[in-house]
Amino acid sequence: MxxxxxxxxxxxxxxxxxxxxxxxxxxxxxxxxxxxxxxxxxxxxxxxxxxxxxxxxxxxxxxxxxxxxxxxxxxxxxxxxxxxxxxxxxxxxxxxxxxxxxxxxxxxxxxxxxxxxxxxxxxxxxxxxxxxxxxxxxxxxxxxxxxxxxxxxxxxxxxxxxxxxxxxxxxxxxxxxxxxxxxxxxxxxxxxxxxxxxxxxxxxxxxxxxxxxxxxxxxxxxxxxxxxxxxxxxxxxxxxKQYTIISGGSFVHNREGGLFVPACKVGDILPQGAPIGRLVDLFGETVEQIDNPYPDSYIAALRCRFYPTHAGEICAEAIPVERREGL
Ligand SMILES: [Zn+2]
Known part of the structure; x- marks a missing residue:
């Protein structure tokens, strides 16, 4: 049929x-x-x-x-x-x-x-x-x-x-x-x-x-x-061989606007407080530092390097590691 x-x-x-x-x-x-x-x-x-x-x-x-x-x-x-x-x-x-x-x-x-x-x-x-x-x-x-x-x-x-x-x-x-x-x-x-x-x-x-x-x-x-x-x-x-299960965490939203300068790579696992990136204004001055707000977190998304970014956009996703397991 x-x-x-x-x-x-x-x-x-x-x-x-x-x-x-x-x-x-x-x-x-x-x-x-x-x-x-x-x-x-x-x-x-x-x-x-x-x-x-x-x-x-x-x-x-x-x-x-x-x-x-x-x-x-x-x-x-x-x-x-x-x-x-x-x-x-x-x-x-x-x-x-x-x-x-x-x-x-x-x-x-x-x-x-x-x-x-x-x-x-x-x-x-x-x-x-x-x-x-x-x-x-x-x-x-x-x-x-x-x-x-x-x-x-x-x-x-x-x-x-x-x-x-x-x-x-x-x-x-x-x-x-x-x-x-x-x-x-x-x-x-x-x-x-x-x-x-x-x-x-x-x-x-x-x-x-x-x-x-x-x-x-x-x-x-x-x-x-x-x-x-x-x-x-x-x-x-x-x-x-092994899977990393991530859960919780969230989108990370910036409060300032500017060009986004990453301090890590997608797929990195960052400890709490580690730098994710920063926003620089159009004079090159840092206007906001973005740090990982969660415990050991997988960087599941990251703004492109120097991508123009308004306040309130998603500059990263940081998702804590829940556990590791097999098949
Ligand atoms: Zn999508």
């Missing part, structure tokens, strides 16, 4: 493409998500693979395009639905938030068909997940003005689906996993929505700033690993 998403319809053994209409501009131009569907000849689960829910995080889109175009549906056990850009109104303006209503799509799930554009989009994505997805893999980066290390995030409510998400996060080629139990921070994300719908999911974080060959390879490693771990692709997903 063909799987249908918008105008994309895939019979077993085919790789097809189409579009899913999710809204409309004032001039009548439709807002559409690009959709690849690779449908295997053998039965198996359906994975929803999406990028650019934050439109400026375009490395995910590039990687999904590369991955989907390289697929041979004849070797798949199940189906992969690839959506390179899940938020066109954010992507078109290379912005983290929507150009139509200013919303951060990844904070407003489950959305509402009675709300503004981003709320409607969230509701449509939720409907699609409910209709098709057995698993979700959601690609993010630091965007244009920040960088992140290659790591995974999963939402933890203590249940079986969350445990499955964690097991999958361990099979995508990373050794650091952010466990987010806090519903206030995590509740409006697409992966929290997936959890509410009993769909195991993993967020992949990788790169930012420019999109390097290494970023592409890391994203592809994570996608391949995930597909192997759920059985859609054959072969053994990567395993690490």
């Amino acid at each position: 063909a799987i249908v998403v918008g105008t994309a319809s895939a019979k077993p053994g085919t790789l097809t493409r189409g579009e899913l209409r999710v809204g409309c501009m004032a001039d009548g131009s439709p807002i559409r998500l690009p959709v690849f569907i690779a449908s295997g000849v053998k039965d198996g689960p359906t994975v929803w693979l999406e990028g650019c829910i934050h439109g400026e995080e375009y490395g995910g889109a590039a990687s999904i395009i590369e991955f989907m175009r390289s697929l041979d549906p004849n070797v798949l056990n199940g189906t992969i639905i690839g959506v390179p850009v899940a938020n066109p109104a954010s992507f078109n303006f290379r912005s983290r938030v929507s150009s139509i209503d200013g919303q951060n799509l990844n904070r407003i799930f489950p959305g509402s068909l009675g709300g503004s554009h981003s709320f409607q989009l969230a509701a449509v994505i939720g409907e699609q997940l409910e209709a098709h997805a057995d698993y979700l893999i959601d690609l993010h980066s630091g965007g244009i003005g920040a960088e992140v290390p290659f790591y995974a995030i999963y939402k933890d409510d203590g249940g079986e689906v969350a445990q499955r998400s964690k097991d999958l996060a361990k099979r995508i080629g990373v050794d650091t996993i952010w466990r987010t139990p806090d519903a206030r921070e995590a509740g409006g994300t697409v992966t929290a929505e997936a959890l509410r719908r009993n769909i195991p999911s993993v967020t992949v974080e990788c790169g930012g700033g420019t999109f390097t060959e290494q970023h592409l390879q890391d994203y592809l490693t994570s996608i391949h690993g995930f597909m192997q771990a759920v059985g859609v692709l054959s072969g053994e997903a990567p395993v690490q």
Whole structure:
């Protein structure tokens, strides 16, 4: 039986493409998500693979395009639905938030068909997940003005689906996993929505700033690993000797504006009080020193070097190490 998403319809053994209409501009131009569907000849689960829910995080889109175009549906056990850009109104303006209503799509799930554009989009994505997805893999980066290390995030409510998400996060080629139990921070994300719908999911974080060959390879490693771990692709997903579980902590917001000068690298683990970076004004004077406010913390995001930064933006993420464990 063909799987249908918008105008994309895939019979077993085919790789097809189409579009899913999710809204409309004032001039009548439709807002559409690009959709690849690779449908295997053998039965198996359906994975929803999406990028650019934050439109400026375009490395995910590039990687999904590369991955989907390289697929041979004849070797798949199940189906992969690839959506390179899940938020066109954010992507078109290379912005983290929507150009139509200013919303951060990844904070407003489950959305509402009675709300503004981003709320409607969230509701449509939720409907699609409910209709098709057995698993979700959601690609993010630091965007244009920040960088992140290659790591995974999963939402933890203590249940079986969350445990499955964690097991999958361990099979995508990373050794650091952010466990987010806090519903206030995590509740409006697409992966929290997936959890509410009993769909195991993993967020992949990788790169930012420019999109390097290494970023592409890391994203592809994570996608391949995930597909192997759920059985859609054959072969053994990567395993690490040890995993660092991080949790708690938060975004670090600066109080002054200026150019951000980092004092550490993404992926560093800093003791409490260690310098993360500083802001210098346009005369080169330091106007704010940013130190790690938490105990031994993984630097999960960092503003790009000398990137212009307003007060109140996110200059870093510092996430304390919770524990280390095996598979
Ligand atoms: Zn993001």
